[in-house]
Amino acid sequence: MMRRQKTQKKGELIVLSGPSGVGKSTVIAELLSDRRDIYFSVSYTTRAPRVGEADGVNYNFVTREEFERMIRDHELLEFAEYVGNYYGTSLKVIQEKLEKGIDVLLDIEVQGAAKVRDKCPDAVFIFIVPPSLEELSRRLYNRNTDSSEVITRRLEKARQECRESVRYDYLVVNDTVMNAAREIGSILEAERCRVKKRVHLVESIIGAPCAPSGE
């Protein structure tokens, strides 16, 4: 048995978006259940924890003062304010993980993803869709948390968000959690095999620089 060559590799930044109710959290939980090499980035927020939410798990709950300090100190990759509360992603934590070669997964909505795309064009962008809008509607009703009026609005928003999927690299259909998690796992493995991320490896094998790619 041979050992894999150790190389100075950086982790991948993976951005996952998809409409509310599509089942992102369940798919992520399935994906992470047998992967210890992916760090799931927990967002920061100034809103109060809801019943059942734990600090550091669902969100990192911080004060408004602390959040504004993070903005001032450029510690956030992206942030937004909704209904009087801040929500954001810590750049500092992400960079630390990536430098250590750990892949970082962000669950972020389309506007936030657009900001990340501007700052980190090398990140991998994955969009999750439901198998149909009827199925999404069924899932939203089954959650039993929203009125039918709110669900109608969510469905219209979902339709708008899905149109943005063309700006992503990959599209995954959450027909079953297993399928969707397996596809995302394959995407992550494939992205690690990209030639541009492994040129140094070839160069160390042949002991010479590779041909320039445009040649």
Place this chain on the structure above:
Amino acid sequence: MMRRQKTQKKGELIVLSGPSGVGKSTVIAELLSDRRDIYFSVSYTTRAPRVGEADGVNYNFVTREEFERMIRDHELLEFAEYVGNYYGTSLKVIQEKLEKGIDVLLDIEVQGAAKVRDKCPDAVFIFIVPPSLEELSRRLYNRNTDSSEVITRRLEKARQECRESVRYDYLVVNDTVMNAAREIGSILEAERCRVKKRVHLVESIIGAPCAPSGE
């Protein structure tokens, strides 16, 4: 259980290259052992079968007249002449499979791959390298088919070919057959998830066109 949406999808053309002795055949055999959805394209040649080679398995053995007819009728994706014998890939067979949505795998050396890249820029190009040149040398010696002089030439050729890997999309290290086959399997699955190949799927879900990608 929901059924995956059936769509008019075309197969992927996958080009696999790597230096002689790297173990491509073994990796391909492992990959195909649990995949019925990939067609391995067998090359055409005018050279005589060697002991143990079977028509339609190692090569499709044809006469010089038949090969030249295929050239004239533009039935070949690429071909070359080595030491007085023709070697080539049938475009006709490949197109038939791709149209049926079947992925087609080509095992082809770097010059042939370059020709395919010109004709089929959408194909997926994977380069396989050995974990080290020492290991490649060991494998070539273990085959017990070449003199040490021939092996020295093969190693120098391998080094040159590896420099061409930057023109490929993915790089796979054949440290173990299982690892290499798993990585190639993931690459194929990930490529099927590319947004550009699934836009029609989103459009059928939302019943509307997606936003243009450059918008």
